[in-house]
Amino acid sequence: MKITVLGSGGWGTALALLLLDNGNDVTLWSYAEAQAALLEERRENPRLAGVPLPPELKLTASMDCLAESALVVMAVPSFAVRETARRAAPLLRPGTILVSVAKGIERDTALRMTEIIEQETGGNFPVAALSGPSHAEEVGRRTPTGCVAASRDLETARRVQNVFMAPMFRVYTNEDVVGVELGGALKNVLALCCGACDGMGLGDNAKALLMTRGMTEMARLGVALGGRKETFAGLSGMGDLIVTCTSMHSRNRRCGILVGQGKSAQEAMKEVGAVVEGYFAAFSAHQLAEKTGVEMPVCRCAYDVLYGGQTVRSVLERLMRRDKRHEADESWI
Ligand SMILES: NC(=O)c1ccc[n+]([C@@H]2O[C@H](COP(=O)([O-])OP(=O)(O)OC[C@H]3O[C@@H](n4cnc5c(N)ncnc54)[C@H](O)[C@@H]3O)[C@@H](O)[C@H]2O)c1
Structure with a gap:
């Protein structure tokens, strides 16, 4: 062919x-x-x-x-x-x-x-x-x-x-094209967040927390936009999330590490020297969350750091102080 x-x-x-x-x-x-x-x-x-x-x-x-x-x-x-x-x-x-x-x-x-x-x-x-x-x-x-x-x-x-x-x-x-494409795009935002965790030396627990709760909000948005929840547990969702959040091949994670070490998003992207898709996806995720009314606390933090000039430490504290809830509570979709 x-x-x-x-x-x-x-x-x-x-x-x-x-x-x-x-x-x-x-x-x-x-x-x-x-x-x-x-x-x-x-x-x-x-x-x-x-x-x-x-x-x-x-x-x-x-x-x-x-x-x-x-x-x-x-x-x-x-x-x-x-x-x-x-x-x-x-x-x-x-x-x-x-x-x-x-x-x-x-x-x-x-x-x-x-x-x-x-x-x-x-x-x-x-x-x-x-x-x-x-x-x-x-x-x-x-x-x-x-x-x-x-x-x-x-x-x-x-x-x-x-x-x-x-x-x-x-x-x-x-x-499920919606679920597959959204998984591929949104995991880059979470890879930036996991990189920031690594850059601050916060350890494995913090990264697992971010990946798991990040996956939940990815799926929430995906379902609101017509995707299937199961797709996010597959290769294009969880699979891609794992590989991107844990590997040094990931430029999104490398960019996040630099941001976690105190560099600005622009400085970090310049140092990575290649397209950092997660930077753009953080903007779009924020737009989509606003449009659909889906709560995306982790992606919101990424947006506030990358576009709002907030520090990683301040958004981290905000994330950790969120209201108590049931792990499977999805009533806010
Ligand atoms: N690299 C990976 O492992 C990988 C894996 C899966 C998906 N992807 C996706 O594939 C896409 C490409 O990623 P990549 O890693 O090959 O990128 P890359 O950074 O290696 O290369 C980007 C290429 O885009 C070209 N380019 C720049 N401006 C352009 C323009 N205006 N029009 C057309 N081309 C232009 C550049 O010349 C360069 O060859 C991205 O969306 C990425 O998320 C990458």
Whole structure:
């Protein structure tokens, strides 16, 4: 199958290699000409150091290849999905499957990535989201990984499952696109919070508390927006939360560590040197919580620190002093 991967960051490159291993004819598109040229010259992506790009992997900065592609992977950062989908739309051939792998929620519209893609392509193409605990660095080394292919249309999800499934890459299907995409976006906010915990040296108990209660509020928002609670207990929810909150591969967690050590969000993101999706997702989570009336105390704290200039210590105290409640009380949804 002819496949184009739009976005040659760490994740786009790792997925392009996986799809190539699976016997596909793959083109990896870079946003910048200079990036495509550098990849061509080195045949290695610095984001996946030590993983060679085989000669069969085609590299380009032109979208011409889209006209021939039966499947297109959207692997640009979430802030660039709308612009990229808009550019790609007129070049796509009918029936092409569009797979979003970006994890985020659009600022101001609070739309999920597949919603943006559907808007920009006129709702004329089968669309799926692929999400789960999947560090590019590990997928690039072909270590065991599991993800979820989600589409409202189960047949589309199955087709994506068939294309991505590999000896070291398991893919499950799910029709709950809302739950799968929200899990992938919101866990980045919680990873920032867990990083801040680590940066302050607060220990494992604090992190487990944040992850567990954070998961509860993620699921609450997801259900309010039409997702299924069970999805949040799966790979794209709990699975991704665990991997992002505990690993040094996670730039969201690394950014949080720096914030916990007293750096501003801007200083921390500059030091991390890559897109920190959780910073943007914290804004969107706040917007969505306000819109739906769902209580999201942990995400609110992240928002207050990242956008409101409050200190991590002050919001932590506020969290710990919240009213007593039953663990399973969900009456405020
Ligand atoms: N890295 C991972 O392990 C991983 C895993 C799963 C999902 N994701 C998601 O995949 C998406 C991409 O992440 P990544 O880690 O590959 O990013 P990255 O930081 O490695 O690379 C970002 C890429 O986006 C390009 N870019 C910058 N501005 C752009 C624009 N305006 N339009 C198009 N492209 C632009 C850059 O040139 C760069 O190649 C994110 O949404 C991320 O959450 C990443």
